[in-house]
Structure formats: structure tokens, C-alpha cells
Amino acid sequence: MNQYKIALLAGDGIGPEIMREAVKVLKAIEARHRDVQFELQPALFGAAAYFETGKAFPQETMQICDAADAILKGTIGLSHEESQKIPVDEQPERGALLPMRRRYNTFANFRPVYLPKELAFFSPLKEDIIGDGIDFMIIRELVGGLYFGEKVTGINEQGKRYVKETLEYNEDQIKAIVTVAFETAQSRKKVLHNIHKSNVLKSSVLWNEVVSEVAVDYPDVEVKHILVDAAATYLCLNPGQFDVMVMENMFGDILSDEGGGILGSLGLMPSACVGPEKSYYEPSHGSAPDIAGQNIANPYSMIGSVAMMLDMSFGMKKEAHNLWQAMRAVFAAGYCTPDLAKGKNVKLIKTDEFGDMVVAEL
Amino acid sequence: MNQYKIALLAGDGIGPEIMREAVKVLKAIEARHRDVQFELQPALFGAAAYFETGKAFPQETMQICDAADAILKGTIGLSHEESQKIPVDEQPERGALLPMRRRYNTFANFRPVYLPKELAFFSPLKEDIIGDGIDFMIIRELVGGLYFGEKVTGINEQGKRYVKETLEYNEDQIKAIVTVAFETAQSRKKVLHNIHKSNVLKSSVLWNEVVSEVAVDYPDVEVKHILVDAAATYLCLNPGQFDVMVMENMFGDILSDEGGGILGSLGLMPSACVGPEKSYYEPSHGSAPDIAGQNIANPYSMIGSVAMMLDMSFGMKKEAHNLWQAMRAVFAAGYCTPDLAKGKNVKLIKTDEFGDMVVAEL
Numbered sequence A, B: 001m002n003q004y005k006i007a008l009l010a011g012d013g014i015g016p017e018i019m020r021e022a023v024k025v026l027k028a029i030e031a032r033h034r035d036v037q038f039e040l041q042p043a044l045f046g047a048a049a050y051f052e053t054g055k056a057f058p059q060e061t062m063q064i065c066d067a068a069d070a071i072l073k074g075t076i077g078l079s080h081e082e083s084q085k086i087p088v089d090e091q092p093e094r095g096a097l098l099p100m101r102r103r104y105n106t107f108a109n110f111r112p113v114y115l116p117k118e119l120a121f122f123s124p125l126k127e128d129i130i131g132d133g134i135d136f137m138i139i140r141e142l143v144g145g146l147y148f149g150e151k152v153t154g155i156n157e158q159g160k161r162y163v164k165e166t167l168e169y170n171e172d173q174i175k176a177i178v179t180v181a182f183e184t185a186q187s188r189k190k191v192l193h194n195i196h197k198s199n200v201l202k203s204s205v206l207w208n209e210v211v212s213e214v215a216v217d218y219p220d221v222e223v224k225h226i227l228v229d230a231a232a233t234y235l236c237l238n239p240g241q242f243d244v245m246v247m248e249n250m251f252g253d254i255l256s257d258e259g260g261g262i263l264g265s266l267g268l269m270p271s272a273c274v275g276p277e278k279s280y281y282e283p284s285h286g287s288a289p290d291i292a293g294q295n296i297a298n299p300y301s302m303i304g305s306v307a308m309m310l311d312m313s314f315g316m317k318k319e320a321h322n323l324w325q326a327m328r329a330v331f332a333a334g335y336c337t338p339d340l341a342k343g344k345n346v347k348l349i350k351t352d353e354f355g356d357m358v359v360a361e362l
């Protein structure tokens, strides 16, 4: 019997709704596998946790996560206005998400940007740009750079407010993520796009040095260097040229959301945040407070995160594959949630119906 | 008689070719206006300057620029491989472009992202996304942030290489650029998108504070706050929602190139870099070493930069308007350069033919 403890952090906004569908799917998989047991442990996280306990990442949640084999996270965050009601350092991103990333050192963030040809209509891009579909992997460094560097705020000699924050990397951090990227490239098309800004940032100069050093061990992988701004252009003009992309934290934040843009929705962006000992899985998108509670958010990114967890944390490759297939089958049958419909001739379904259909397909 | 001294910095790669067309256009305008004289002063700048003088921004060029009423700049930079042959601090971006921005304190970078409906076929976006065309203005802070913060490289206690660089802003810097943005929004649709990352960056927290303070003086302008990552998504999904966007330096670098992506080419991105006393004008794109010397680069962004110079530095609004119209007329007549053709049924023309046709239209 394989028993897996999974911490469930539903979070804020649409988090609880899409988490419900993830749980549904996990239960269905469990029911079909006598030798697998998922021990699901919900815990408070994010703004919801803050309002209930005064902490966005409460002690009890930490303990549950510490004891878990993997963590499944929903979405966190409030609207710009609501956020202001929470002290800056307890706002869910600074108070919960970043501390979690740091606590488990989840340095390797995998963000697949994937759209099969038959779903090209979801995308804002023209069909001739999409060609045979979109399929690349963004690998983002997740625990360094501007996100975790020192931040100083104060008043300068002229009596003016100022902020200084630090973008910091050392060669070990870069080597770790770049190695993951080379490994991934080797297992795919053997082309690695290295995203940098070495014409301005000294951190990119070091980054590129390390890329060249690690490259020696992967002679079969072709490295292509591309400036982050050029990458932002080419994601729109010719996404088909990319297979594996590696980049530092902030660049990864922006370009992966651009990736969601070219797919047609951030709702199509699951992700894995992998650390040396523990990993957590989450949609790449925010908590969409504007549509929360309406049962219309697409749970694809959440269920996709489950698939990534099955694959990467539990070695259940076949089940992961089946789950992706099941989601594609739902779309292929002409169903989709309103956010993706784009006025196309599809059968509109709700969040929970999507989950039910995926389970039925499984 | 209005005499204007213009420093011409053709630069590297396709710079000289597209600059030639800009000069052609300036001469044509001069010929049609007895009361206007352009004194054109070419000067070395970029990698070309480095190889000839050992400096990417030579003393003589500085003097010419100091004495000029406006500066027209082509493109700079070499291929990734060629760049490595120049010491890091003399590479054209660090050795010429950034020093120029600092010297003239060109803090306000205007990057129009504009595509009339009839040219929608240039864009990778579907027609229903483009709707009535794309038309918004990115206003990017250009002399602060990571670009100009302190950078420290060294070896840490574990003997590992590291880099620290600083993202720094004070309230005056923010106030200056935000004020420009409110003014621009007021003269357009009165909606300002404020791009930030306040859920992670403390500099964005200060940025947003200043936005709220300046907003008090522009009660007729509606401010919409949007995270930089979300903005990257929505530039693809719904660019029509934007009219004026304001953001810090690095975000502006990435999102404006994404803007070029949704237009169909960075070749459609002219820009103005405005300082308190002097401004310079440049295409937003790089020097495209791969197509340099082939007479196929589209000079639109360069000629568009001339139009912005006429308008913003010389107050020649009518001439600027005519120039835009002339370029649109060339496209409307079915002509275009190969980079924009996208296999469409158009009459392919060369760089210099585009310039000739614009002059003929004028």
C-alpha cells in the first residue's frame, strides 16, 4: 500500500472552488487504485488564514506541510483594494507564499505552456502562428533574485522616501536551476533557450557564465541565448521555436504569465515547485477575486497541478497521463468553462461539472 | 528661420541602413519648408565607435550630442557571440546607451504600440482580439531601477561567485514619471494603467503610494492597478483595454517588447526618450545583426522616431502627422518589407524603397 500525505491549501478567491475539483479527482484515482491511499489534510493559508489566525502561514499549517509528502496549493490573494486592509508583511504573497517557497527551498518551478492543436481556438494567436500547437516548458528559478533579496526602505538626506531592493544570485543557485533545465532539455528536444539580460544586468553575466560551464556536461543540448525582452516578443511571434526555457525568478514570473496569455487563459497553467526534499503544486494564476464563488473558474490548472504531483512526487506517471487525457477529452467533446469559451460555439459548463466530467473520463 | 541641430547616431547592425532612410525623410521635409533647417551631425556610437576609438560613447560624440537640439539614434549591439569580444563595460549597451540615458536624464520613455485596423494582418493576434486596432502608449521610467542601481560582484565566504544588484527608486523619480503618465492619460482617454508588482517588491509599494498621491491632482483620470505578470497576460488576451500604461524601467523593457510582439514586429516600435533638457529618439528594437547589410530591415520604427522628434522636440505637429500618414499610405498601397510580410499577398520592398515611397507620399 502506497500512502501519500497531501497538504491541501485551498487559499483565497477561486482557490476553494478549484481545490474541490482537485479533491474529487484525487478521490476518483484512489478509488481505482487499491494500492494507493491519499491522506488529504486541509490547512489554512493566505488571506483566509490571516483573517482567522492573524498569520497568513500559521504554525499549524507549517506542521501539516512539514509532515506531508507533497503540498497542493490553490490560489491566494485579494483584490488590490482588499489587500490594503492587511499589513504589508502579512499580505498573502509576502506572508504565506514566499515563506513557503523559502521554507521548502522549492527552487525549480516548472510551468508547462501547452495547447494541443485542436484547442488552438482558445488562443489569441492566429492559427498559422500556433501551427501544430504550443508545447514548451518554462523553468523558473523560484527562491532567489529580487524576490528574496534584502529590501531597505527609508528617508534620504533630502527627506524623500526611497526603496532599495537587492537582486542577488550566487553560482550555486544558478547551477542548481540550470542543471535542472539541461536535464529537462535532454529528456525533450535537446534545445535550451537561456533567457537573460546580460547587456544590462551583471547577474545575467554570471548566469550566462554558469550556463556555459554546465553546458559542457550536456554536449547534446543546444543552448540558445536570448534576451528577456526579445523572448517577450518571440513568445507572441513564434512560440513554436521554444521547447525548454530557463530564467531567473522575476523574468519567469512575467514570461510565464505571457505564456498563459498566448494559451488563452492563465487557467491553463498548472505548475510544480520542486525542492530538494519537498515539492508543492499550484496553478500559476491568481485568486481571481472578481469571479470567486460563482462556480465558473476553470479548474484545469488545479487538476493539471494534481497531474504534475502524481508524476513528479509520487511517480504515478500513468495516472498523470490519464488525467491529462481526461481533461483533453472533456475539451475535445466541446465542453468548456466561460473564461475559455470566447464566444465560440461550445457547450458551457461550470467548475464542478468540469471536475465531474474529468472523473467520468478517467 | 528655425534651425535644428540633430545628432545622428547610426550605431551598429541595421542602424546605418535605417538611419539613411530617416535622413532621406528629414531632407524631404526640409526641402518642403523654407523656414526649417536641419543641421545633421553624424557621430560614432556603439560597437562601431568602440572598435574605432576604444570608447562606445566617445568624447567627440558627447560634444556633438551636448550641442544638439535633439538626438536621433539608430540601433546598437552585436550578436551574443560578437559581444563577448568587447570588455563588459564597453559593450555598447553599458558603454554607450545607458550612459547617454543618464547624461541627459531621459527619464520618460514613450513607446507607442500602434496598429491601425487595416494593418491587423501584421499582428500574430486574431482579428477579433485586435478589433478596431491596437493603440496604446507605454510610458517607461528610463533612468532608474535595476538599470542604474549599484552592482557588486565578488566571491563569497564559500568561495563562490555572486552578484548583487540594486533596484532603487525614490519618491521624486517616481513622481516625475507618474506625472508624465497622468498628463498623457489626460490628453488621451483618461484611463491610466499602473503596472506594478507590489505583492513582492517594496519598490512597487512606494511606487503605488506615489501614484495615489499624484492621482489627487488628476481627478478626471481613472487609475487601474495591474500586476506586471497579469499585464503580460492581458497584452495578449485583450490589448484593447489599455490606453496609457506606466511602469518602472525593467518592466517597461519587457512589456514594450511584448508590445512589439503583438504588433507583429519590433520594427513597428519607434520611441522617444525625453529628458528635462534634451531628448533622444530611437527604435525600441535591437540592431538585428542577422539581417544587417541586406537592405531588408523595415525603417518604420526609425522614421516613426523622426516623427516623434518633429512633434515632441520641434513642435512640428503637422509634419509629424503627415509622416505617420505617409507611412500608413505605403502599407495601405500593399507594400511592405519582408519581415512584416508573413507570407501574405503583399508587394515586397526593400529598406530604401520604403524610404523613397514615404518621401513620395509626403
Ligand SMILES: CC(C)[C@H](C(=O)O)[C@@H](O)C(=O)O
Binding pocket: A077, A093, A097, A253, A284, B199, B200, B229
Ligand atoms: C503571487 C505572486 C507572489 C507569485 C509570484 O510572483 O511568484 C505569482 O505571480 C506566481 O507567478 O507564482
Ligand SMILES: CC(C)[C@H](C(=O)O)[C@@H](O)C(=O)O
Binding pocket: A199, A200, A229, B077, B093, B097, B253, B284
Ligand atoms: C539595449 C538595451 C540596453 C535596451 C534596454 O534594455 O533598455 C533596449 O532593450 C531597450 O528597450 O531600449
